Amino acid sequence: NAGVTQTxxxxxxxxGQSMTLQxxxxxxxxxxxxxxxxxxxxxxxIYYSVGAGITDKGEVPNGYNVSRSTTEDFxxxxxxxxxxxxSVYFCASSQGxxxxxxxxxxxxxxxxx
Amino acid sequence: GExxxxxxxxxxxxxxxxxxxxxxxxxxxxxxxxxxKQELGxxxxxxIDIRSNVGEKKDQRIAVTLNKTAKHFSLHITETQPxxxxxxxxxxxxxxxxxxxxTFGDGTTLTVKP
Numbered sequence: 001n002a003g004v005t006q007t008x009x010x011x012x013x014x015x016g017q018s019m020t021l022q023x024x025x026x027x028x029x030x031x032x033x034x035x036x037x038x039x040x041x042x043x044x045x046i047y048y049s050v051g052a053g054i055t056d057k058g059e060v061p062n063g064y065n066v067s068r069s070t071t072e073d074f075x076x077x078x079x080x081x082x083x084x085x086x087s088v089y090f091c092a093s094s095q096g097x098x099x100x101x102x103x104x105x106x107x108x109x110x111x112x113x
Numbered sequence: 114g115e116x117x118x119x120x121x122x123x124x125x126x127x128x129x130x131x132x133x134x135x136x137x138x139x140x141x142x143x144x145x146x147x148x149x150k151q152e153l154g155x156x157x158x159x160x161i162d163i164r165s166n167v168g169e170k171k172d173q174r175i176a177v178t179l180n181k182t183a184k185h186f187s188l189h190i191t192e193t194q195p196x197x198x199x200x201x202x203x204x205x206x207x208x209x210x211x212x213x214x215x216t217f218g219d220g221t222t223l224t225v226k227p
Protein backbone atom coordinates (compact mmCIF):
# COMPACT_ATOMS: atom_id res chain seq x y z
CA ASN A 1 0.00 0.00 0.00
CA ALA A 2 1.82 3.12 -1.26
CA GLY A 3 -0.32 5.76 0.56
CA VAL A 4 0.40 9.27 -0.74
CA THR A 5 3.03 9.54 -3.46
CA GLN A 6 4.63 12.84 -4.49
CA THR A 7 6.90 13.53 -7.42
CA UNK A 8 9.46 14.92 -7.92
CA UNK A 9 11.39 14.83 -4.62
CA UNK A 10 13.64 17.72 -5.56
CA UNK A 11 13.46 20.43 -8.20
CA UNK A 12 15.29 23.63 -9.03
CA UNK A 13 13.44 26.22 -11.07
CA UNK A 14 14.51 29.48 -12.58
CA UNK A 15 12.46 32.59 -11.87
CA GLY A 16 9.48 32.72 -14.25
CA GLN A 17 9.44 29.00 -15.06
CA SER A 18 6.40 26.84 -14.43
CA MET A 19 6.01 23.32 -13.14
CA THR A 20 3.50 20.83 -11.80
CA LEU A 21 3.97 18.93 -8.55
CA GLN A 22 2.28 15.56 -8.76
CA UNK A 23 0.35 13.89 -5.94
CA UNK A 24 -1.54 10.63 -6.00
CA UNK A 25 -3.12 8.53 -3.25
CA UNK A 26 -4.37 4.96 -3.33
CA UNK A 27 -6.51 5.00 -0.17
CA UNK A 28 -9.70 6.23 -1.89
CA UNK A 29 -9.71 9.32 0.34
CA UNK A 30 -12.11 12.10 -0.57
CA UNK A 31 -10.10 14.93 0.99
CA UNK A 32 -6.75 16.06 -0.36
CA UNK A 33 -4.53 18.99 0.60
CA UNK A 34 -1.42 20.87 -0.44
CA UNK A 35 0.74 22.45 2.27
CA UNK A 36 4.00 24.34 2.12
CA UNK A 37 6.56 24.24 4.91
CA UNK A 38 9.10 27.03 5.23
CA UNK A 39 12.18 26.53 7.46
CA UNK A 40 11.31 26.59 11.16
CA UNK A 41 7.65 27.10 10.44
CA UNK A 42 4.52 25.02 10.54
CA UNK A 43 2.55 23.90 7.53
CA UNK A 44 0.51 26.47 5.63
CA UNK A 45 -2.46 25.30 3.58
CA ILE A 46 -2.28 26.26 -0.09
CA TYR A 47 -5.32 24.51 -1.60
CA TYR A 48 -7.59 21.67 -0.68
CA SER A 49 -10.22 19.45 -2.28
CA VAL A 50 -13.22 17.71 -0.72
CA GLY A 51 -13.75 15.45 -3.72
CA ALA A 52 -13.23 15.08 -7.45
CA GLY A 53 -14.12 18.29 -9.28
CA ILE A 54 -14.17 20.43 -6.11
CA THR A 55 -11.26 22.60 -4.97
CA ASP A 56 -10.91 25.61 -2.70
CA LYS A 57 -8.27 28.05 -1.54
CA GLY A 58 -6.38 27.73 1.70
CA GLU A 59 -4.30 30.34 3.56
CA VAL A 60 -1.64 30.98 0.89
CA PRO A 61 -3.05 30.26 -2.59
CA ASN A 62 -1.44 33.10 -4.57
CA GLY A 63 0.84 31.88 -7.34
CA TYR A 64 -0.61 28.36 -7.37
CA ASN A 65 -3.39 26.44 -9.07
CA VAL A 66 -4.86 22.98 -8.57
CA SER A 67 -7.23 20.59 -10.25
CA ARG A 68 -8.96 17.40 -9.06
CA SER A 69 -10.24 15.41 -12.01
CA THR A 70 -10.05 12.05 -10.19
CA THR A 71 -10.24 10.89 -6.58
CA GLU A 72 -6.63 9.71 -6.73
CA ASP A 73 -4.79 12.70 -8.19
CA PHE A 74 -4.35 16.28 -6.97
CA UNK A 75 -1.62 18.11 -8.92
CA UNK A 76 -0.33 21.54 -7.86
CA UNK A 77 0.66 23.96 -10.59
CA UNK A 78 3.17 26.78 -10.11
CA UNK A 79 2.98 29.49 -12.74
CA UNK A 80 5.75 32.07 -13.10
CA UNK A 81 7.87 30.76 -10.22
CA UNK A 82 9.23 33.32 -7.75
CA UNK A 83 11.95 33.00 -5.05
CA UNK A 84 9.20 33.32 -2.40
CA UNK A 85 7.93 29.91 -3.55
CA UNK A 86 11.13 28.21 -2.43
CA SER A 87 9.82 25.75 0.15
CA VAL A 88 9.05 22.13 0.88
CA TYR A 89 5.65 21.10 -0.43
CA PHE A 90 3.58 18.34 1.13
CA CYS A 91 0.51 16.68 -0.24
CA ALA A 92 -1.86 14.99 2.20
CA SER A 93 -5.11 13.09 2.14
CA SER A 94 -7.77 12.11 4.67
CA GLN A 95 -11.02 10.22 4.75
CA GLY A 96 -12.78 12.45 7.28
CA UNK A 97 -13.76 16.08 6.99
CA UNK A 98 -12.11 18.69 9.17
CA UNK A 99 -8.65 17.49 8.10
CA UNK A 100 -8.81 14.51 10.43
CA UNK A 101 -6.02 11.93 10.45
CA UNK A 102 -3.97 13.34 7.60
CA UNK A 103 -1.69 11.03 5.62
CA UNK A 104 1.26 12.96 4.19
CA UNK A 105 3.51 12.29 1.24
CA UNK A 106 7.28 12.53 1.61
CA UNK A 107 7.44 16.04 0.18
CA UNK A 108 8.93 17.97 -2.74
CA UNK A 109 11.83 20.31 -2.01
CA UNK A 110 11.61 23.21 -4.47
CA UNK A 111 14.18 25.94 -4.97
CA UNK A 112 13.49 28.93 -7.20
CA UNK A 113 16.67 30.75 -8.20
CA GLY B 114 -9.55 32.31 11.60
CA GLU B 115 -7.85 29.84 13.89
CA UNK B 116 -4.46 30.64 15.39
CA UNK B 117 -2.31 27.94 17.00
CA UNK B 118 0.73 28.75 19.12
CA UNK B 119 3.19 26.03 20.11
CA UNK B 120 5.87 26.06 22.82
CA UNK B 121 8.72 25.48 23.21
CA UNK B 122 10.30 25.71 19.76
CA UNK B 123 13.18 23.48 20.87
CA UNK B 124 13.38 20.94 23.68
CA UNK B 125 16.33 18.84 24.77
CA UNK B 126 15.96 16.01 27.31
CA UNK B 127 18.00 13.10 28.59
CA UNK B 128 16.99 9.62 27.54
CA UNK B 129 14.42 8.30 30.00
CA UNK B 130 13.12 11.73 31.00
CA UNK B 131 9.69 13.07 30.10
CA UNK B 132 8.97 15.72 27.47
CA UNK B 133 5.99 18.08 27.36
CA UNK B 134 4.97 20.26 24.42
CA UNK B 135 2.13 22.76 24.75
CA UNK B 136 -0.22 24.38 22.26
CA UNK B 137 -2.92 27.02 22.55
CA UNK B 138 -5.69 27.70 20.06
CA UNK B 139 -8.00 30.64 19.54
CA UNK B 140 -11.18 29.34 17.86
CA UNK B 141 -13.65 27.83 20.33
CA UNK B 142 -15.29 25.98 17.42
CA UNK B 143 -12.18 23.79 16.96
CA UNK B 144 -12.91 20.28 18.17
CA UNK B 145 -10.15 18.07 16.73
CA UNK B 146 -6.53 18.27 17.92
CA UNK B 147 -3.92 15.98 16.34
CA UNK B 148 -0.19 15.72 16.94
CA UNK B 149 2.21 14.87 14.13
CA LYS B 150 5.82 13.69 14.24
CA GLN B 151 8.15 14.64 11.42
CA GLU B 152 11.46 12.87 11.04
CA LEU B 153 14.23 14.39 8.97
CA GLY B 154 13.47 14.29 5.26
CA UNK B 155 10.01 12.80 5.71
CA UNK B 156 6.43 13.96 5.78
CA UNK B 157 4.60 14.42 9.11
CA UNK B 158 3.00 11.32 10.58
CA UNK B 159 0.01 11.29 12.92
CA UNK B 160 0.97 9.93 16.35
CA ILE B 161 -2.07 10.75 18.47
CA ASP B 162 -5.22 12.85 18.32
CA ILE B 163 -7.95 13.99 20.68
CA ARG B 164 -11.46 15.31 20.26
CA SER B 165 -13.05 18.05 22.33
CA ASN B 166 -15.37 15.67 24.18
CA VAL B 167 -12.36 13.93 25.78
CA GLY B 168 -9.97 15.37 28.35
CA GLU B 169 -7.08 12.93 27.99
CA LYS B 170 -5.94 10.14 25.71
CA LYS B 171 -3.01 7.75 26.08
CA ASP B 172 -1.18 5.44 23.72
CA GLN B 173 1.73 3.63 25.38
CA ARG B 174 4.37 6.30 26.17
CA ILE B 175 2.43 9.13 24.55
CA ALA B 176 -0.48 11.07 26.02
CA VAL B 177 -2.40 14.17 25.07
CA THR B 178 -4.43 16.37 27.42
CA LEU B 179 -7.00 18.99 26.47
CA ASN B 180 -8.34 21.93 28.47
CA LYS B 181 -11.24 23.38 26.47
CA THR B 182 -11.88 26.22 28.90
CA ALA B 183 -8.32 27.49 28.64
CA LYS B 184 -8.07 26.50 24.96
CA HIS B 185 -4.84 24.59 25.33
CA PHE B 186 -3.66 21.05 24.78
CA SER B 187 -0.40 19.28 25.49
CA LEU B 188 1.64 16.31 24.30
CA HIS B 189 3.38 14.24 26.96
CA ILE B 190 6.08 11.71 26.09
CA THR B 191 7.34 9.54 28.95
CA GLU B 192 10.53 7.45 29.10
CA THR B 193 11.93 9.22 26.08
CA GLN B 194 14.18 7.32 23.68
CA PRO B 195 16.65 8.60 21.05
CA UNK B 196 14.20 7.56 18.32
CA UNK B 197 11.71 10.10 19.73
CA UNK B 198 14.02 12.85 18.40
CA UNK B 199 12.04 14.66 15.69
CA UNK B 200 9.94 17.76 15.03
CA UNK B 201 6.49 17.61 16.58
CA UNK B 202 3.53 19.65 15.31
CA UNK B 203 0.20 20.30 16.93
CA UNK B 204 -2.87 21.27 14.92
CA UNK B 205 -6.49 22.28 15.39
CA UNK B 206 -9.54 22.02 13.16
CA UNK B 207 -13.32 21.95 13.21
CA UNK B 208 -14.36 18.50 12.04
CA UNK B 209 -18.02 19.56 11.89
CA UNK B 210 -17.46 21.65 8.78
CA UNK B 211 -16.77 20.53 5.27
CA UNK B 212 -14.03 23.11 4.94
CA UNK B 213 -11.35 20.59 5.82
CA UNK B 214 -8.90 23.16 7.11
CA UNK B 215 -6.34 22.38 9.79
CA THR B 216 -4.16 25.06 11.39
CA PHE B 217 -0.70 23.94 12.49
CA GLY B 218 1.64 25.20 15.16
CA ASP B 219 5.19 26.13 14.16
CA GLY B 220 6.68 22.91 15.53
CA THR B 221 8.92 21.78 18.39
CA THR B 222 12.29 20.20 17.71
CA LEU B 223 12.78 17.50 20.33
CA THR B 224 16.27 16.12 20.93
CA VAL B 225 16.69 13.11 23.19
CA LYS B 226 20.29 12.71 24.35
CA PRO B 227 21.51 9.15 24.97
